[in-house]
Amino acid sequence: MDQHLLVFVTVADRQNFSRAAEELHMTQPAVSQYIHALERTIGTKLLERSNKYVRLNKAGEIVYHHAREILGLYTRMQSLVDDLMNTPSGHLTIGASYTYGEYVLPHVIARLRQYYPMITPTITIHNSTVIAELVAKRQLDVGIVEGEYVDEKMCVEPFADDRMYLIASPEHRLAGQSEVSIDELMKETWIVREEGSGTREAAEKMFRQLQFTPHKRMEFGSTQVIKESVEAGLGISLLSYWAIRKERKLGTLCTLKVTGTPVTRDFSLVTKSEEFHTKALDIFMDLIRTHVPEGAHT
Template identity: 60%
Template sequence: MDQHLLVFVTVVEKGNFSRAAEDLHMTQPAVSQYIQLLERSYGTKLLDRNNKYVRLNKAGEIVYYHAKEILGLYTKMQGIIDDLPNRASGPLSVGASYTFGEYVLPHFIARMHEQYPLIKPSITIGNTKEIAELVLKNQLDVGIIEGDFKNAELSIEAFAEDKMFVVAASHHHLVQGDRVVKISDLEKETWIIRELGSGTREVTEKVFQSMSIAPNDIMEFGSTQLIKESVESGLGLTILSHLAIRKELALDLLKIVQVIGSPFKRKFSIVLRTSFKTKALEVFIDLLKEQQTYLTIMKRTEGS
């Protein structure tokens, strides 16, 4: 691994030389020397620094961005080599979009840990666009995203189907009785939707298009939990995965609005940057494709 880049990235992320030295088990003068040699090799300063702070300048931002990707490739290469004679073990960086990451992945990781305790996963949660970008930069080994995201530089493989519903507070007028709601009624309501880049936002926009509606009163929130709490309070309607609302449905805090055409469906997909896989990554993907944890949750939800 390129020690100069490792020292540089550590200094940037720790915010000063002394904390970086401690983290790297080096002396502070040695850290300073590595940075000076790196700057000399590029012929420019990379950091603005004084006694109080260390900050990236423009050149430093470029080096930092590419250094993260280079170090990620080093780690991945070493993991593949180390795995050749061994069983599945070691670090595994997993990214997932919010619905899968918050409501399915914890159960899946627990099951994987029982079978493969030597695999040490780290989890990053973000929207679909954010997770795909991290995989593209080699900062994640694998991503799990929602919807129809496309990128020619990534391998994207659908492996499971998700069901989504229009939901409202249990006291909302659209869920009283057994009425089937008219599309025109939906257009008049307040809608609470996810931010751009979210797989849930993509589905919501497709549903609006399929119904030929354009609600005037729309609020954009960046958290599924915040949306659920807001809908539960009676603020408006939303479209969410059944995985995200199973507890609220069981407790009668939220109800499904009976709309023609629902449930609306989308895919969960596995995202990879490279065809080379560590044994830990191979195990993770194989277990994921079996969908046992996912299907168990689905059946439990549909039976509640």
């Protein structure tokens, strides 16, 4: 591995020479020497330095982007060579959308660690669009995304479906109705996720299918905040079964009966096309495909 690139990426990530030196188990002068040597090789300064911060300049952003990809390729190469020893091991970078990542993935990781303790996973949770972009940039080995995702340069494999329900507070005026009309839904305040979220995509698709547009919306970047807001009576929302199953059991959230619901969507595995898979990645993907969460068919 090119130590110069590793040191540079660590300094850029930590935005501090001292913290980078500590993480790399090096002295601060040694870190500075590596950075100066890399800048001499590239032929220009890569970092803007002051007493308060260390930041990438324009040239640094270019080098950083490619350095991350080079280091990722090196790690993947090393993992593939290690696989020849028939020992599933190594680092595995996994990304997941909020719903799957927060409510299902921890149980899959627990199984992975139980049966394959030599595999070390690192988890990134973000909305589906960001996760797919990180996989495309080789900053993640695999991503789990929600909804409809198509990219010719990516391998997209649907592996499970998800049911999404309209939810409200048990004290909401629509709670307990045998059937909620579209006119009543239009009058409500809808609490939705941000653009790029698979949950937001599912809500917009439902609005089109039911042929109405909500008059009032509130947008939040967290499923947990949406649940708390709905419980507080601020509005209604569309969320995954996995996100609300505990609240339904506790009786703090209820589902509304509306024609055309629950809404179904896919969870998909996303990887780079035509790339070698490490044994660790293949094992993880098999665990994902075979994992049946508790209550999946209730």
